[in-house]
Amino acid sequence: MRKLASLLIVSILGGALTLGSYKLFFEEENVSFLQEKQDATQSLIQANYDANRTYGTNVDFTAAAEKTVHAVVHVKNVAVYSGPRSWADVMQGKTESSKALRGTGSGVIITPDGYIVTNNHVIDGANELEVTLNNNKTYKAKVIGTDAISDIALIKVEPEEDLEYIPFGNSNNTKVGEWVLAVGNPFNLKSTVTAGIISAKSRNLNPNATGQSFIQTDAAINPGNSGGALVNINGELIGINTAITSMTGSYVGYAFAVPSNNARKIVEDIMEYGDIQQGILGIRGSDFNRTPELSEEYGTTQGVYVSEVTSGSGAEKAGIKAKDVIRKIDNIKVNKFSDLTGYINTKRPNDTVNVTVLRNGVEKEIAVKLTKLSVTQLPIGLEVTNASKDELKFYQTENGVKISKTLSDQYAEEEFVGAIITEINGDKIYDIRDAEEAFKSLERGQGLTMTFIDKTGQKQRVIFR
Structure with missing residues (x-):
């Protein structure tokens, strides 16, 4: 019995030493390459x-991996700096330009001649883009166009042969x-x-x-x-x-x-x-889960409640009314507002969609021709619209969007409505998409400076903290 106990103790000690050695010599430190600042909150x-395929x-x-792995590329966002970077460079006589890697990401080849889709934040601010294929070939890439709101960018390489896509x-x-x-x-x-x-x-x-x-x-x-x-x-x-x-x-x-x-x-x-053609339905609304009293009144939790119909929009012209409940669009079920906007974002101005609404307990299908996005709400409590050429000429400015409505009591309506916002954080604003992108690109805690021309023609600047 004593011999058995001794063997058991030796076995336990041996196992502990083995585990300790593994932890000491073989387990690597968890390394994060993430460049963004972290905090204790979620950020x-x-x-x-194929209905005929068995998924299990x-x-x-x-097969899917083999089809796709060669069409996904490594994208490097490179910043190029000219001249010495530091006093150490000066002392060592380094004056030539140098490069620094701003970040890396991925991209998807979508055509054999080298068009690649990636995220806008992957290529944002790049002086140079380097794309490496799965076969280790590297190409310089150029930006064809971007959309910061959806975070999608299109870039292009010039390959010697057709690429897998x-x-x-x-x-x-x-x-x-x-x-x-x-x-x-x-x-x-x-x-x-x-x-x-x-x-x-x-x-x-x-x-x-x-x-x-x-x-x-x-x-x-x-x-x-x-x-x-x-x-x-x-x-x-x-x-x-x-x-x-x-x-x-x-x-x-x-x-x-x-x-x-x-x-x-x-x-x-x-x-x-050359730019984004965004069609809109022309309604403001809310999910039923945000307004339980409406769910009880309408006897449903599915759909989008229409709180307001934009004047002159396709929705108004087609006959959609406030207090309607949108249940389907092109026969696709709408459970919440993101179902509706997600589908609308795949359409363009002048496209027609069939909207099924619940009105007075009866479902009705209405054909709506989408109109072009011309108005948006900014997070600072202002509604803005694209300014006409005559309005820009009147205010003697080449760019800007017009404040069409105040959505907060902090603004005096007589002072702000009709004013032209020309810059946000030093960036010129030409249309409402520029204004949306300016807010989307703000980092957490970053202040905001808005430059506008008031109705008297005076340039004003407002700082938000």
């Missing part, structure tokens, strides 16, 4: 369904629970493939933003995956991986992608028109 970090735990991902899938046809793969370059680890399912659709990460509509997935996405591909089991592009919500800055169980239909529409707008 947003700039990071088709025995699904084979190899990923075809667009239809993100409207994706289903919650469907298998997906995320392909990208997390933590500079090239050509990484992770698997998961679609956890949710039409996810809005910011309650104050009305245009967000992300695909949520539990496929592991980390810093460096931004701009990479979210693909279905057929190897079709259904999303551009964009963001994670995390206390640590790394994957915690869910991540978010811009739906492929939205990304495709932005890319086509950039290539065909």
Whole structure:
């Protein structure tokens, strides 16, 4: 018995020493390459369904991975500096230009001649862009166009031969629970493939933003995956991986992608028109889960309650009224406002959509021709619209947007309504999309300076802290 006890003690000590040695010599420190500042609160970090197919735990991902891994690239955002960078450089006689890596991300080749989709935050502020393919070939890339609001950018390389690319899938046809793969370059680890399912659709990460509509997935996405591909089991592009919500800055169980239909529409707008053609329905509304008293009154929790119809909009002309409840659009079920805006963001001005509304207990289908976005609400409590050429000429300015309504008591309506906002934080504002992008690009805690011309023609400056 004593001999058995001695053997047991020796075994336990041996196991402890083995584990201790492993921890001491083999376990590496967890290294984060994330450049964004972290805090203790959750923060947003700039990071088709075949009914005949059986989806289960025995699904084979190899075909989809093989189809897509060669069409996802590593994107390096490089800043170029000229002249000496420091006193040490001066002392050493270094005067030539130097480069610094601002950040890295991923991109998706969408055409064989080298058009690549990525996130705007991946390439923002770059002097040079370097794109590395899966075969280690490196190209210089140029920016074709960007949309900061949707966080989508289109860049181009000039390859010697046709490149492998990923075809667009239809993100409207994706289903919650469907298998997906995320392909990208997390933590500079090239050509990484992770698997998961679609956890949710039409996810809005910011309650104050009305245009967000992300695909949520539990496929592991980390810093460096931004701009990479979210693909279905057929190897079709259904999303551009964009963001994670995390206390640590790394994957915690869910991540978010811009739906492929939205990304495709932005890319086509950039290539065909040179800017974003945004159509609007022309209503203001709310989800029923935010207004439980309305749910009780209407006897439903599904749909978008129309609180206001914009004057002159397609919705007004077609006959949509305040107190209507939008239940479907083009026969797609609308459960919440992000379902509606996510679909509208795939359309252009003058497109016609069929809107099913509930009115007085009866459902009615109304055809609405979308109009061009011409008015938006800024987070500082102002509604602005694009200024006409005559208005800009009257105020003797080449650029600006007009304040059309005050949404806060802190502004005197007679002073601000009709004024022209010309700059936000030193950046010139030419239209309402510029104004939206200026606010979207603000960092947490950053102050804001707004320059405007009041109705007397005087230039004023307001500082928000």
